[in-house]
Amino acid sequence: MATPIYIIEEKKLRRNLRLISEVAAKADLEIILAFKAFALWKTFPIFREYIHATTASSLSEARLAFEEFGAPAHTYSPAYTDDEIDEIIRCSSHLTFNSLSQYRRYHERTTGVSVGLRVNPEYSEVGTLLYNPCAPGTRFGVTADKLPEQLPEDIEGFHCHCHCESGADVFQRTLVHIEEKFSKWFPQLKWINFGGGHLMTRKDYDVDLLIQMMRDFHQRYPWLKVILEPGSAFAWQTGPLVSHVVDIVEDKGIRTAILDVSFTCHMPDCLEMPYYPDVRGAEHVEENISDYPEYSDNSEYSDYLYRLGGNSCLSGDFMGLWQFDHDLEIGEEVIFEDMIHYTTVKTNTFNGVTHPSIAMLHEDGTLEVLRRFCYDDYRNRMD
Numbered sequence: 408m409a410t411p412i413y414i415i416e417e418k419k420l421r422r423n424l425r426l427i428s429e430v431a432a433k434a435d436l437e438i439i440l441a442f443k444a445f446a447l448w449k450t451f452p453i454f455r456e457y458i459h460a461t462t463a464s465s466l467s468e469a470r471l472a473f474e475e476f477g478a479p480a481h482t483y484s485p486a487y488t489d490d491e492i493d494e495i496i497r498c499s500s501h502l503t504f505n506s507l508s509q510y511r512r513y514h515e516r517t518t519g520v521s522v523g524l525r526v527n528p529e530y531s532e533v534g535t536l537l538y539n540p541c542a543p544g545t546r547f548g549v550t551a552d553k554l555p556e557q558l559p560e561d562i563e564g565f566h567c568h569c570h571c572e573s574g575a576d577v578f579q580r581t582l583v584h585i586e587e588k589f590s591k592w593f594p595q596l597k598w599i600n601f602g603g604g605h606l607m608t609r610k611d612y613d614v615d616l617l618i619q620m621m622r623d624f625h626q627r628y629p630w631l632k633v634i635l636e637p638g639s640a641f642a643w644q645t646g647p648l649v650s651h652v653v654d655i656v657e658d659k660g661i662r663t664a665i666l667d668v669s670f671t672c673h674m675p676d677c678l679e680m681p682y683y684p685d686v687r688g689a690e691h692v693e694e695n696i697s698d699y700p701e702y703s704d705n706s707e708y709s710d711y712l713y714r715l716g717g718n719s720c721l722s723g724d725f726m727g728l729w730q731f732d733h734d735l736e737i738g739e740e741v742i743f744e745d746m747i748h749y750t751t752v753k754t755n756t757f758n759g760v761t762h763p764s765i766a767m768l769h770e771d772g773t774l775e776v777l778r779r780f781c782y783d784d785y786r787n788r789m790d
C-alpha cells in the first residue's frame with residue numbers, strides 16, 4: 408500500500424481477548440476496555456464477543472460506549488462540568504468522582520448510576536513521572552486521611568489506578584498499600600475498581616499470580632465486586648504502523664531517513680514516554696555514535712545506520728539511531744511494530760501531515776481499510 412497505514416490484526420486481537428476473558432472467568436473479575444488506550448469502534452463487534460462493558464473519561468467516550476459499544480460506561484473524569492454531567496450520567500452505569508468537592512457538587516444528580524470515589528494510596532511503581540498517577544502533588548484521587556469514617560450512603564465503590572503497563576508482581580505489592588490505607592472502608596462498599604495498567608497479555612506477565620491474588624482478595628472481601636480496566640492489554644502487539652521513506656538527508660555525518668509519518672503526530676508516546684519503538688528488520692543503537700567504534704566511518708555497517716525522521720516541521724520530530732542491513736531506498740517500507748494501543752487514540756493532525764489510514768487484517772488474510780483520512784479531516788478541526 409502506497410500510503411501510511413495502521414494495521415490491526417484480527418487474529419492477534421482475538422488472542423488477547425480470549426486470554427482476558429479467561430482471566431476474568433477464573434478470577435471472578437469484570438475486565439473492561441479503557442477507551443483512553445483503544446477506541447476503534449469498528450472493532451467493537453469483536454470485543455462484544457468477549458467483554459460486556461467499557462470505561463470512559465469524558466462525555467465523548469461515554470457516548471461512544473453507550474451508542475457504539477451498546478452498553479453504558481464506567482465513567483471517571485478528573486472533573487465534571489455543569490454542561491456535560493447530565494449527559495454523561497445518561498450514558499453511564501458507574502460514575503466515579505475524583506474529589507469530595509466534585510461529589511458534593513453533583514451527587515444529587517446521579518440517579519440511576521452507581522457512584523464511586525477515586526482514592527489515592529500514595530504508592531506507585533511507575534517510573535516515568537508523566538504517567539505516574541500517585542506522584543506527590545497528583546491531581547488524582549482522595550487520600551485516606553481526607554476520607555470521613557462513614558462514607559456518604561450513596562458511595563458504592565472505590566476506584567484506584569496506580570499502574571502503567573505493569574506486571575502482576577507490581578500489583579501484588581501495590582495491593583498491600585491499598586488494603587492498608589482503605590480496607591477499613593471496604594465493608595461500606597459494593598465494588599472496587601483497580602484501574603488500568605495490568606498488562607496481562609504481555610508474554611512475561613504472570614497471569615497465574617494475578618488470578619490467585621484476586622481469588623485470595625475475594626476470600627477476604629467476598630461482597631466486593633472487582634473491576635479491572637486495562638487499555639494496553641487489549642491491543643498489545645496487535646499490529647504495526649507501516650510507513651515509507653520519502654527522502655534521505657545527511658548532516659554532520661548523521662543520515663536521516665525522512666518518512667511519510669510523524670512521531671509527534673502519529674507516535675506521540677515515543678516522544679512523551681520516551682521509548683524507542685521496534686522497527687522491523689532494524690536494530691536500535693545508542694545515540695552517541697562516537698562511543699561505539701563499530702559504527703564509525705570505517706565500519707562496514709556505517710552505511711546502514713539511519714536516524715528516522717518525521718514529516719512535520721517540528722525540529723524534534725525524529726528518533727534514532729537504527730542499524731539496517733542494507734541501504735534504505737526512497738519508497739521503501741519502514742514498519743513500526745506494536746502501534747495500535749494508545750498510538751491510534753493519541754494521533755493528531757498537527758501541520759496537516761497526511762494521517763495514516765486504519766485497516767483490519769482479517770483472520771482469512773483479507774485486508775479491509777476501515778478509514779482513510781483526507782483534507783476535510785484536517786480542515787474540519789479548524790471549524
